[in-house]
Amino acid sequence: xxxxxxxxxxxxxFKGAPVELKCNYSYSGSPELFWYVxxxxxxxQLLLRHISRESIKGFTADLNKGETSFHLKKPFAQEEDSAMxxxxxxxxxxxxxxxxxxxxxxxx
Amino acid sequence: KAGVTQTxxxxxxTRGQQVTLSCSPISGHRSVSWYQQTPGQGLQFLFEYxxxxxxxxxxxxxxxxxxxxxNSRSEMNVSTLELGDSALYLCASSSTSANTGExxxxxxxxxxxx
Numbered sequence: 001x002x003x004x005x006x007x008x009x010x011x012x013x014f015k016g017a018p019v020e021l022k023c024n025y026s027y028s029g030s031p032e033l034f035w036y037v038x039x040x041x042x043x044x045q046l047l048l049r050h051i052s053r054e055s056i057k058g059f060t061a062d063l064n065k066g067e068t069s070f071h072l073k074k075p076f077a078q079e080e081d082s083a084m085x086x087x088x089x090x091x092x093x094x095x096x097x098x099x100x101x102x103x104x105x106x107x108x
Numbered sequence: 109k110a111g112v113t114q115t116x117x118x119x120x121x122t123r124g125q126q127v128t129l130s131c132s133p134i135s136g137h138r139s140v141s142w143y144q145q146t147p148g149q150g151l152q153f154l155f156e157y158x159x160x161x162x163x164x165x166x167x168x169x170x171x172x173x174x175x176x177x178x179n180s181r182s183e184m185n186v187s188t189l190e191l192g193d194s195a196l197y198l199c200a201s202s203s204t205s206a207n208t209g210e211x212x213x214x215x216x217x218x219x220x221x222x
Contacts, residue, residue: 006150034209043111044151044198044213086151090209095164096141100150 002027004089006099013077014107021072021102023061023087032090033070035061036098039083047072047085057081077106110135112214114199120220126187129217133180133201139163140182141211142174145196154197157182158205186219194221 003026013019025031035047048056050063050070061072070087087099113132121127133140141164142154153166157176174184180201186193196218200211 032209043215044200046210049209088209090207094156094207095153096207096209096211097153098143098151100148 002089002091002095002097004087004097004099006085006087006102008102009100010103010105012105012107015079016076019072019074019077019081019104019106021085021087021104023070023072023099025068025070025087025089027068027089027091029091031063031065033061033063034088034090034096035059035070035072036086036088037083038086044086077104079106079108082106112199112201112212114197114214114217116217117215118218118220120222121189122222123189123191125189126185127189127219128183128185129197129199129219131182131184131199131201131214133182133199134203134212137201137203137212138180139202139204139207140176140180141200141202142182142184143198143200144168145198145216146194151198154184156207189221191221194219 005024033050037047038044059074084101086101090096115130139158141156143151145151155174156164160176171187176182196216198216200213
C-alpha cells in the first residue's frame with residue numbers, strides 16, 4: 001500500500017544549524033512528492049514539489065528513488081522556519097496522501 | 109481572491125449526534141478535498157469531489173459522507189459521532205481537473221466530540 005513515513009515527530013535545532021527533515025515513501029509507480037508547511041496560526045501551504053527542483057526559502061528536497069526518500073534540507077536554519085512540515089505523495093495521478101508531520105523548532 | 113473558507117470554525121457535539129461542515133473553495137476552483145487532521149495520525153484523506161462527483165475516497169467508515177454543489181461548495185457530514193472523531197477537518201481546493209498535488213487549504217473546522 002502507498003505510504004508516507006516521517007520518522008521524527010519533533011526536530012529541534014539552533015539557529016544557523018543545518019536541518020534535514022526525513023521523508024520516506026512506498027509506492028511502486030512513479031511518485032510525485034511534495035512538502036507542505038504549516039506555520040503557527042496559518043494555513044497549511046505548499047512549500048515545494050520535487051518536479052520543480054527549486055529552492056524555496058532556502059529549502060531543497062531531492063527525490064532518491066533508490067532509497068525511496070524525499071528529505072527536506074536547509075543549510076542554515078532560521079527561527080522563522082519553526083513550523084509543522086508534512087511530506088506528501090501523489091499517486092495514481094489523483095490521490096494525495098500525507099505523512100504524520102514533523103515539528104521543526106529552531107531556537108535562537 | 110478570497111481563500112478557502114470553512115464554517116463553522118469550532119463546534120462541540122456529543123456522541124451519537126451528527127454534524128455538517130461546509131467548505132467554499134477559491135473562486136474558479138472545482139476540486140474540493142477533505143482531510144482529517146489529528147496529532148497522532150497527521151492528515152488523513154477523506155474524499156475528493158470534482159464537478160459534483162466524488163472522484164476519490166479514503167478509508168473512512170460510511171458515517172463520513174460528503175457532497176459538492178453546482179457552485180463547487182462542498183459539505184461533509186459525520187453521523188453517529190464518536191469520541192475519536194474529534195479532530196480538525198481541513199478542506200482544500202484545486203483549480204485543475206487533474207490532481208497536481210497543489211492544494212489550497214482552509215483554516216479548518218475543529219470538531220470536539222464529548
